[in-house]
Amino acid sequence: MILSLTDAKLDYPKTTAFEHFSLTVASGEMVSIIGPSGCGKTSLLYTIAGLLPLSGGTMRRAVGNDEVALMFQQDRLLPWKQVISNVLLGLPGEKTEEAADLLQSMGLGSVIHHYPHELSGGMRQRAALARALIRKPNILLLDEPLASLDEQQREMLQNDIKEYVQDHSITLLLVTHSIQEAVFMGSRIVMMTNKGVSYELHNQLHGEASLRTRDEFFTMQKTLRHHMEASR
Amino acid sequence: MKYLRGMLVVLLLWYIAAFLIASPVIPFPHTVLMYAIGQFFPQEMHLHLLYSLYRILSGLFIALFFAIPTGMIAGRVPALDRLISPVLYLLYPLPKIAFLPVFMVLLGIGDLSKIILIAVIIYFPASVTIRDGVKEIPFEFLQLAEAYHLSRKQVLKDIIWPAILPRIFSSLRITLGISLSVLFISETYAASHGLGYSIMNYWVMAQYTGMYAAIMLLSLLGLLLYIVVDWAERLCVFPKVK
Structure with a gap:
């Protein structure tokens, strides 16, 4: 349980x-x-x-709380951060490579340095999902x-x-x-x-x-x- | 390009006024421009300009240094906002320029009293604008920060600061005009340098061409500061956030 x-x-x-x-x-x-x-x-x-x-x-x-990750209904990507920085929100910089690999595996490899408004709805949801998954919940x-x-x-x-x-x-x-x-x-x-x-x-x-x-x-x-x- | 168009319109209106009034009180723009260029160094206009620039920038930075934390605290902590906002509203409409003699007595007749006066005048609108900016940060982003266990420092760096940056720039734009007018008045008292001093000095000597040259420099100083603010905003603020 x-x-x-x-x-x-x-x-x-x-x-x-x-x-x-x-x-x-x-x-x-x-x-x-x-x-x-x-x-x-x-x-x-x-x-x-x-x-x-x-x-x-x-x-x-x-x-613990940090082993639970919630993905909200709206993607809630911060508009002033690139996709990779959104995924790394609150995490140390050492995770950058891991985040890039995760985004690559989710089909977002070419847009990691794009801003959220440059992505399609599906891509935004994937980025929000990556932000939850990178925390290894x-x-x-x-x-x-x-x-x-x-x-x-x-x-x-x-x-x-x-x-x-x-x-x-x-x-x-x-x-x-x-x-x-x-x-x-x-x-x-x-x-x-x-x-x-x-x-x-x-x-x-x-x-x-x-x-x-x-x-x-x-x-x-x-x-x-x-x-x-x-x-x- | 847009600044050039604006200058052309102002020059055209100036020429029309000078032509219609046809008096030494309103000299033609080209006469003033030639005087400003010719006398820039001999009449120490460069020094007046630098003094004014120093005072206004110091005033702006001091004002923002205090207005940013005030606005952030008022925007984030409702209990403190109930104390801070009424104080801001009470002091905001006071004619702070009337306190120039008080500042001079307390801080001396040098630069400090002029700089602090500019800072005090900018502080109030800047604090209110920043406070409103903090209050308007979408709750969804703050909830996201909580769900992803961001520390207070990370919330400040990753959410609050980028969200209020556009507000800081708009408060700068709003207060720049006010601070230039205040600069002029403060430099007419107990000053030996500054564009305000220079304008009044030429005025007393009935040297209208020199007076207009100094006014023109004050206007160009304002334009330069607006251009710098716009440029810094483009550099710091992500376009979609504006």
Whole structure:
């Protein structure tokens, strides 16, 4: 167990983001979190990242804050820094070569000295992802990282992230609006409302290369869609 | 090129005024220019120019030295801002030039009182502009810094400083004009050098050509400083941030 939340609750001054939320995540697991807008998915990730303290319940994490990397929904690249400096944000200069290699492997080798506004949406998201990965996280938190991309770019980046996370045995928590993305990325798909987990699905075919074309891929999406409708 | 166009327009208006008024009170630009060139060294105009430049640059640097931390603290620490901002608002509108005699008594009649007066006048608008710049830094960037465990020093270097640099330059542009006017007034008291002194000296002697030559140099000094600020901004501030 790398992460465990028990009866977790998060209050904002005027509203409750989520409550009665319990989840246990094993090391190396890839968990997709879906749910209706405003159910507290992003707040949940911020809590796990240590940005927001829980108002109730408990969270146990087997790793320190610096082993958790959060990739925000918007890329949040600093406009005054080149791609390489954005990736190295807050890290010592010795990591420069490593960062350049990582960017190269992510297809950004030719733009490491470009500024964010000179990149396409997909490239920006890749740079933001590199900024999270260079920290060698044990837990990677992704908050709808691909929402702003077109379908082709989204699928390419989904493949790349999945492969990287599996190869490096990283524990992944992915928040997404897309049921298709949740099924492709997650070995477990957790559906949440602001009253806690409403449904869970284990994806037995998660490791299959042909997942996208398998009938079960669509069946799982249908099941999740059905439960999503029912929980509204 | 844009500066050349501006100069041509001013010269044209000057020629029209000189032609219409046709009095020694408004000499023709070419007469003034010839005088300024011919008398630049004999009449020590270069010294007046250098003195003025020294006073204005010293005033600017002292003002920014204090305004940058004031603006940063007011922008970052709301509890202190509740104290700092009302003080700034109370003192900002005071006619600081009226305190020149006080500065002269306290700091002497030399350069220091003139420099401090310029610094005090620039300090207030610069502090307010920088404070607003810090407050406008997107929360998303500060949250990013927290998520990626940046130290206070790194937040200052990588996020706050680059975000407020454009504000510092715009406050410089706003205050340069004010500081040049103040420079003129401060140099008319107890000075033996400086363009303000030179202008008033020629005025007293009713030497209008010399007076206009000194005014022209003061204007060119302003233009030069604006060009330097623009150039430094292009060098330091990433275009997309402006």
